[in-house]
Amino acid sequence: MDGIGAIPIFIAVIKYKGFSAAAEHLGLTKSAVSKRISQLEAQLGAKLLHRTTRKLSLTEAGEQYYVHALKALTAAQDAQDCVTQLQGEPQGKLRIHAPMSFGHLHVSPLIPEFISRYPKISVDLVLDDKAVDLVAQGVDVAIRSGHLPDSNLVARKLAPGNSMVCASPEYIAKHGQPSHPSQLTEHNCLLFSYSDNANQWHFSQDKEHCQIEVNGNYQANNSEALRQALLKGFGVARLPTFIAGKDIKAGKLVNLFPSYTMPHKDIYALYIARQYLPKKVRVFLDFAIEYFGSDTPYWDTESDR
Amino acid sequence: MDGIGAIPIFIAVIKYKGFSAAAEHLGLTKSAVSKRISQLEAQLGAKLLHRTTRKLSLTEAGEQYYVHALKALTAAQDAQDCVTQLQGEPQGKLRIHAPMSFGHLHVSPLIPEFISRYPKISVDLVLDDKAVDLVAQGVDVAIRSGHLPDSNLVARKLAPGNSMVCASPEYIAKHGQPSHPSQLTEHNCLLFSYSDNANQWHFSQDKEHCQIEVNGNYQANNSEALRQALLKGFGVARLPTFIAGKDIKAGKLVNLFPSYTMPHKDIYALYIARQYLPKKVRVFLDFAIEYFGSDTPYWDTESDR
DNA sequence: TATCTCTGTTAACTTAAACTCAACAGTGAG
DNA sequence: CTCACTGTTGAGTTTAAGTTAACAGAGATA
Known part of the structure; x- marks a missing residue:
């Protein structure tokens, strides 16, 4: 049937809210998308999309078509997926x-x-x-x-996703090694701003659980930026082990409370x-x-x- | 997505049980169908159809693909139908x-x-x-x-779908006009062989219902052939009014029992x-x-x- | 077992559809 | 009012789809 080939294009226009964006995702030019949609509308004898250069909306016919077309595309995708999953090489x-x-x-x-x-x-x-x-x-x-x-x-x-509070040996030499998490209130604690409750740090050891409200004069939304600050001896920070792990092993950073665990994400x-x-x-x-x-x-x- | 355009072809091959028959129905050549199926299999990285020149069957992957592909095609057809029904001109x-x-x-x-x-x-x-x-x-x-x-x-x-028992005026002149359906046992009754219980004729008039077992020396699977026999004065037959109606009006055939009705299909x-x-x-x-x-x-x- | 008929395959070529490019009209945003 | 970006469309190019013809193969039949 004639229109089936245009269904992915039609769905993409709705999905990406425009011909230009759809074209980009489909790897086509916007004129190709425009022609295919116009051709589909001609075949169906009905307008599917109201469009100006800045606005796009479905007509009543377009809404009806969309519902079934999406089902068709999903089924076609499932057909392909189930075969490639069943027998074919991942591609x-x-x-x-x-x-x-x-x-x-x-x-x-x-x-x-x-x-x-x-x-x-x-x-x-x-x-x-x-x-x-x-x-x-x-x-x-x-x-x-x-x-x-x-x-x-x-x-x-x-x-x-384990994390730990760490600092550089230089920082520790200058400001002392805290013996308990509660002493962090006396330190410059750098914060990761994307974290929920970034300044509430939780520690656990055996049956002891404590929560320390920390603060400092530097926060960033990028953990690597914080890491670089630590490496320069600037404050302490709670870093995920996937960031700090290598530095810990290399001796460039130190886990301040190795016997404590922190909530992990x-x-x-x-x-x-x-x-x-x-x-x-x-x-x-x-x-x-x-x-x-x-x-x-x-x-x-x-x-x- | 690449394979969606081949879905109608794939479904047609299964439906018509062969590339040649599918090609005929699709208005393509068998080589075009063959190429499109091969291309689809290459895209999926899996064989969909086992085929020799005389036999065709789905592989396991083909069976899986078929189920979803049929859904896709049906949904695409529904998409098209609901739009052309809603707004478009019948085409x-x-x-x-x-x-x-x-x-x-x-x-x-x-x-x-x-x-x-x-x-x-x-x-x-x-x-x-x-x-x-x-x-x-x-x-x-x-x-x-x-x-x-x-x-x-x-x-x-x-x-x-009314029907009636009729004969030509020539036949009646020669063999007499039966006054009651029961007298049909004395006549040469031509039978339509495709009919269920072709030789059991039911008549109704007011509260009278009778069933006559008739027979004759000519049966055919084509009502028009029987009509032509009647027109030549050869026997009586039960004919649908959509066949005999015009001849009745023209006086070429006569309804033998006009006050009786017969079960209609x-x-x-x-x-x-x-x-x-x-x-x-x-x-x-x-x-x-x-x-x-x-x-x-x-x-x-x-x-x- | 040999022959026939009809299948599906495929190389070479043709055709048609899909696509790109470029220019343009139109529309919101600023 | 200007600008930036949209969608449209004519002209031309490219690619995919399709046809033709020849062939190998497989069931059916004699």
Whole structure:
């Protein structure tokens, strides 16, 4: 049937709210998208979209068409996914979204090895600290710590997300080694501004649990920036072990309270719940878990990587 | 997405059980179908169909793909249908299946007038007395008398299907006018072999109901052949009024028992039950009912047509 | 077992659809 | 009022789809 080929284009126009954005995502020009939509409307004998150069909305016919067209596209996608999952080699473009620091330090290094193992997969890695709408942005996997899954997202744990309070040896030499977390009130505590309750630090040891309200004169929304400040002997900070682990091992930073644990925000992969998980997504998740080391990630262990 | 355009082709191959038959129905060559299927399999990285030159079967992947692909195609068809029904002008190819006699006498004459009224519709009229599988044969409307609808077919009555026992004036002059149906046992009764219980004729008048077992030396599976025998003074036969009506009016045949009625097999249109009835089907049904004259069809009335 | 018929495949070529480019009209935002 | 970016469309290019023709293969039939 004639119009079926235009369905992905029509859905993309709605999804990305415009011909230009849809064209970009589809890898076409806006004129191609425009022609295909016009052709579809001619075939159907009905206008699907009201559009000016700045506004776009569905007509009544367009709304009806959209409902069924989306079902058709989803079914077609499921058809493809179930086959590629069942028998075919993982292939296609995998769009991965990860926070800046974790992505830079631990996701981007694994990509070349992943692609080497699955040569038919191509990867589009997006590093961004902002929360992402997987559906709207066409993201296959979003990596997050402290997951807050959407009703239609699945969260799969990639690694634990331990954190510790640390400082450089230089800082300790100058300001003293605190013997108890309560002494942090006397120190310049750098804060990660994206954290919930960034200035409330919780510590646990055996049956002891304490919460310290800390403060300092520097906060940033980037953990690596904080790390660099620490390396220069500037204050103490609570850093995830995936950032500080290497420096700890190298002796450049020191965990101030090694016998205490802090609440951890585990690292998760989020993906859209669907009947058949595309194989490329599944193999990526399996690969990442193996690569990171599951419950004992390489950044938490003695051996370097 | 790449493979969606091949879905109708893939579904057609399964539906028509072969590349050649599918090609014919799709208006393509068998090599085009072959190429498109091969290309789809290459995209998916999986074989969908086992095929030799004489046999065709789905692989496991093919079965999985088929289930979803059929959903996609149905949804795409619904998308198109609901729009063309909502707003568009009726268009497209309408495949009508009718029995030989009724089709020849009453359906084929209405087609030119129907197409004149709906110029964007094209018609493929198939006259065949065999029962048809609407799904397998890609038939939009099948006209039948004495409907036996399938669980997923809808029956819509087009006209009543009266019948009468008749003979030519020449036959009556030679063999006498029977005064009661029971006297038919003394006559040469021609039978329509496709009829259930072809030799059991039921008559009703007021409160009288009688059933006569008749016989004769000629039976045929074509009512028009029987009509021609009657016109030549050869026997009596039970004919539908849609065949005999015109001859009765012209005085060429005589209804032997005009005060009796016989069980009638109404004339129905059968079509596949679906959420959105294609507009071309709906307008055809409306047109046919109007054309035939609803409960008082033109072949049953005095006025000629 | 040999022959025939009809299937599906595929190379070479043709055709049609899809697409790009470029220029333009139109519309909100500032 | 100007600007930036939208969607449209004619002209031309590119690519995919399709056809033709030849062929190998597999059931059916004699």
